[in-house]
Amino acid sequence: MKKLFRLLLGFSVLFMVACGSSYEKNPYVTKEQFTSDEIIEATKDMLNATVETYDSSGNTSKRKFENFEYDILNSVLSTKYKDVSLRSLVIGVTKTIGDTYDVVLAKLQYDIAYMVFMWNDGAVTLTVPLRMNNKEYAVLEIPDHTAQNIQRISKNKDLSQQEKDDVKKREYDYAWTPVLNMYGTVIDIADMKNDKNDSETYLTTSKKTDNTPTTEVSSNVTATKDIFEFVEGKYEISEYASIEFIKEIMKANDGYMLPFAHMAAPSIESVSDGIYFKLGADKAIIDAAAGNMIGAYLSVTYYKRNKQLAVLYFMLDEELIGTQDVRLEFSNGKELDSWDVIRYAQE
DSSP, X not given: OHHHHHHHHHHXXXXXXXXXXXXXXXXXXXXXXXXXXXXXXXXXXXXXXXXXXXXXXXXXXXXXXXXXXXXXXXXXXXXXXXXXXXXXXXXXXXXXXXXXXXXEEEEOSTTEEEEEEEEGGGTEEEEEEEEEEXXXXXXXXXXXXXXXXXXXXXXXXXXXXXXXXXXXXXXXXXXXXXXEEETTEEEOGGGSOSSHHHHHHHHHTTOOOTTSOOOOOOOBOOOOTTTSTTOOSOEEEOTTSOHHHHHHHHHHTTTOOOOOSSTTOOOHHHHHHHHHHHHTOSEEEEEEEEOSTTOEEEEEEEEETTEEEEEEEEEEOTTSOEEEEEEEEETTSOEXXXXXXHHHXXX
16 A cells, blocks of 8 residues: 555655644534444445554555544544535445445554545545544644644744745645545535535536546646756646745755666656656656655656556655655556666666
């Protein structure tokens, strides 16, 4: 499930260690009370329930849900976000898709976790952020480490107040917002009414059929020449990414070659562009996040005719400098690591 790990890191931007955190509570969340039969109505089509714990390198340990995880699941299903019931949403998606679903509780570094509902082998997902530490958890509340990082950034004299406010808003939005992704399209669930039938009607209009055109991949169509200066391919910035953070990464790596003991060791940009043309891509979307113990990562997702081809990951150190941990994950499940990625890009 490395792809799930990368996906979840995409929601976990700029988590760093600090002290003395304080955080705001989610004003959009309320709780509902359901009978056991009403909870069963939402979970009767659940096929697998798995806990996946990721270390700093993305390695995974897995186990089945136990009582504690089922308590979290019940709490998630009993949550309303902007008057939209997550229980009704799960029921509505299941009926609309006409498929069973899996649930993964993904535990990342520190107190960062996500509960992910997956239909159609992950083509449709509902991702619910959690703050989770030992035997305590909170649904759709900001993790302590995110709040700590916001405090650290607020004291950074090199940033304007607007930049600080933008970071705070973005981080709280990530932590406070469940994300429903249907075949590549992110749906704003706040547009749905709490009535279950209305929710199902809304979802039906988003259901993908064989006659549905391929969904345009969502991205922030931003000129990237001031970020990726020496590339020839068509690059865009993910709508979920921080442009400022990506600029910071590329500034840190300006004139820097990846640390391989080869004369042909390349830069982040040259590897990205080499793979772009190797795959025959017609678009690539750049994303970046931090939160793993080695610092951060930069990713490039390649597409052709809006079909995802592969994802390239550059793992960065605490100074945001590229490391030898470079990975290329193809959509067919094949993976290349380290120098094999560089060689593939240069062939």
